[in-house]
Amino acid sequence: MTTRTHETEIVSDPDVPLVRITREFDAPPDKVFRAHTDPDLVVKWLGPRDLTMTVDHYDCRTGGSYRYLHVRGDDEFGFHGCFHEVRPSELIVQTFTFEGVPDGVALEKLVFEDLGDGRTRLIATSLVDSFADRDAFVASGMETGVREGYERLDELLAK
Amino acid sequence: MTTRTHETEIVSDPDVPLVRITREFDAPPDKVFRAHTDPDLVVKWLGPRDLTMTVDHYDCRTGGSYRYLHVRGDDEFGFHGCFHEVRPSELIVQTFTFEGVPDGVALEKLVFEDLGDGRTRLIATSLVDSFADRDAFVASGMETGVREGYERLDELLAK
Numbered sequence: 666m667t668t669r670t671h672e673t674e675i676v677s678d679p680d681v682p683l684v685r686i687t688r689e690f691d692a693p694p695d696k697v698f699r700a701h702t703d704p705d706l707v708v709k710w711l712g713p714r715d716l717t718m719t720v721d722h723y724d725c726r727t728g729g730s731y732r733y734l735h736v737r738g739d740d741e742f743g744f745h746g747c748f749h750e751v752r753p754s755e756l757i758v759q760t761f762t763f764e765g766v767p768d769g770v771a772l773e774k775l776v777f778e779d780l781g782d783g784r785t786r787l788i789a790t791s792l793v794d795s796f797a798d799r800d801a802f803v804a805s806g807m808e809t810g811v812r813e814g815y816e817r818l819d820e821l822l823a824k
Numbered sequence: 825m826t827t828r829t830h831e832t833e834i835v836s837d838p839d840v841p842l843v844r845i846t847r848e849f850d851a852p853p854d855k856v857f858r859a860h861t862d863p864d865l866v867v868k869w870l871g872p873r874d875l876t877m878t879v880d881h882y883d884c885r886t887g888g889s890y891r892y893l894h895v896r897g898d899d900e901f902g903f904h905g906c907f908h909e910v911r912p913s914e915l916i917v918q919t920f921t922f923e924g925v926p927d928g929v930a931l932e933k934l935v936f937e938d939l940g941d942g943r944t945r946l947i948a949t950s951l952v953d954s955f956a957d958r959d960a961f962v963a964s965g966m967e968t969g970v971r972e973g974y975e976r977l978d979e980l981l982a983k
Contacts, residue, residue: 681841681953728906730887747887747906749919749929758929760908760919770908770917772931772951792931792953794840 671819673812675803682799686789688815692822694754694777697785700818701725701757701775708733710817713810716742727751731759746773754779761791769798830978832971834962841958845948847974851981853913853936856944859977860884860916860934867892869976872969875901886910890918905932913938920950928957 674687690697700706704723711718712735721732725748732745743764750758757775771791778786793799833846849856859865863882870877871894880891884907891904902923908931909917916934930950937945952958 680955683953728889728904730906745887747889747908747919749906749921758919760906760917760931762908770931770933772919772929772953774929774953790953792951794842794931794933794949794951796839 670816673815675808675811677799677803681792682794682796683790683792684799684803686787686791686811688787688789689780690785690787690815690819690822691783692785693783694779694785696822697787697818698754698757698777700821702751706821710821711814713813714817721745724748725751725757746770769793771802829975832974834967834970836958836962840951841953841955842949842951843958843962845946845950845970847946847948848939849944849946849974849978849981850942851944852942853938853944855981856946856977857913857916857936859980861910865980869980870973872972873976880904883907884910884916905929928952930961 671689676685676687678685700710702725704720704725707723708718708720716735716737719734719736721734723731723733725731727748727750729751730745730747732743735742735744745762745764746760748757748759750756755777759773761771761773762769771793773792774790776788778788780786791802793802830848835844835846837844859869861884863879863884866882867877867879875894875896878893878895880893882890882892884890886907886909888910889904889906891902894901894903904921904923905919907916907918909915914936918932920930920932921928930952932951933949935947937947939945950961952961
């Protein structure tokens, strides 16, 4: 099966310290949503191809929390947060900290829009409390990881 | 015992959609912190005097969550969120939703600064993703509730 390649749009908001990522998928909202909430699926696509993801815990429900590691050779990168709200096939609101910057925290909102015909638009926003931190995050090369992760998600959804 | 009255400073940040509340207390950080984490203490001071607070759950630890109600006569106001990080006597990072506006969410950071001599400065910031929402929140009369709540906390800490 051939997977159509969708563009990942990454926009830094001009007014507030927020990044907005928009991406369409050739799968219905419930399937795209499940790929974000089931840790056995999340490990198969989240992040770039050259990292291996291992889950410490991933309790994706309103009031739950998560922690996972991205491993490349001897390097380990830890991430953790809590799930503020999880509405099936519609919305995930969560916090996010990269443990390399332990005092940094982002508020993330993932909205799953039903486009019909088995297609979904995902709008993922990430809000922090300073423009400098937001711009450093965007400049850190997150773009490559995000695009490559969503290509892996395309492949997973096509199976 | 006479409780000294401290001023509560509430500032809307000019650059990002954030409110910053600064308040000093005549008690050491561990005591002010515990008044924020122990639900049996929280119910005694959080919010204005004319509301009664009841706790649905209040699991104040990294990865925990909370929900509580403020009740005035027949009116019930629900609030919930998750605790992103809880560092004893130092820091609480949590999310916050007033259930009257179920799609609204704030990222809150409470920093407990040790001023020595058994005194603490609390800096509480609340970040949202739009200036309009931030300004509506400030205009909603939150100021009265915050000031009165901290006066009640003064009284509790003096016991």
